[in-house]
Amino acid sequence: AQSVTQLDSQVPVFEEAPVELRCNYSSSVSVYLFWYVQYPNQGLQLLLKYLSGSTLVKGINGFEAEFNKSQTSFHLRKPSVHISDTAEYFCAVRHASGGSYIPTFGRGTSLIVHP
Amino acid sequence: NAGVTQTPKFRVLKTGQSMTLLCAQDMNHEYMYWYRQDPGMGLRLIHYSVGEGTTAKGEVPDGYNVSRLKKQNFLLGLESAAPSQTSVYFCASSPLRLAGLGDQETQYFGPGTRLLVL
Numbered sequence: 001a002q003s004v005t006q007l008d009s010q011v012p013v014f015e016e017a018p019v020e021l022r023c024n025y026s027s028s029v030s031v032y033l034f035w036y037v038q039y040p041n042q043g044l045q046l047l048l049k050y051l052s053g054s055t056l057v058k059g060i061n062g063f064e065a066e067f068n069k070s071q072t073s074f075h076l077r078k079p080s081v082h083i084s085d086t087a088e089y090f091c092a093v094r095h096a097s098g099g100s101y102i103p104t105f106g107r108g109t110s111l112i113v114h115p
Numbered sequence: 116n117a118g119v120t121q122t123p124k125f126r127v128l129k130t131g132q133s134m135t136l137l138c139a140q141d142m143n144h145e146y147m148y149w150y151r152q153d154p155g156m157g158l159r160l161i162h163y164s165v166g167e168g169t170t171a172k173g174e175v176p177d178g179y180n181v182s183r184l185k186k187q188n189f190l191l192g193l194e195s196a197a198p199s200q201t202s203v204y205f206c207a208s209s210p211l212r213l214a215g216l217g218d219q220e221t222q223y224f225g226p227g228t229r230l231l232v233l
């Protein structure tokens with residue numbers, strides 16, 4: 001079985017500061033990893049994903065994430081946040097082959113950007 | 116191309132009432148999903164479908180039923196609503212999983228349905 005842990009339920013940060021949202025996963029097989037963003041009163045949309053290849057993945061809105069297989073982590077980073085980045089962020093994992101193709105989501109991290 | 120749409124956007128029910136939530140997608144996706152989102156719980160999968168005429172249980176299926184009579188539609192039914200089913204419900208779809216085609220792995224979400232059961 002696969003699982004995802006988002007270590008912080010809430011991350012407050014000042015505008016233009018860097019931010020890291022942490023995600024750890026557990027799986028016995030190779031995985032695909034995703035970050036989704038949910039703006040207030042909206043559905044989720046894909047921010048970035050790791051399927052294979054380079055472990056540093058760049059997404060929309062200046063976000064990036066690094067896949068670390070030895071630490072089973074996929075932390076999301078942005079060097080300088082904006083007020084508009086205030087949202088809920090979800091990490092998700094699914095098996096790359098075999099097993100269940102249904103993704104498992106973490107509980108979410110609320111990013112709150114203060115002026 | 117509307118993507119994934121959900122009907123209704125909001126609904127208030129009394130305990131014991133029934134209702135159906137409709138999800139429609141115009142992307143010809145094979146897979147469709149119903150999730151519920153509750154504070155501090157993230158997204159939990161209720162039911163999913165891997166194609167027209169097929170459905171399967173997810174993590175929290177009790178109290179819900181689903182049907183996928185047409186490829187583009189996925190219906191979620193509450194036969195006898197309970198206050199514990201107060202939640203925001205999201206539908207999602209994704210293309211058929213084919214090895215080596217990265218874009219096939221993305222889920223596309225609808226805007227959500229807010230349900231309050233009194």
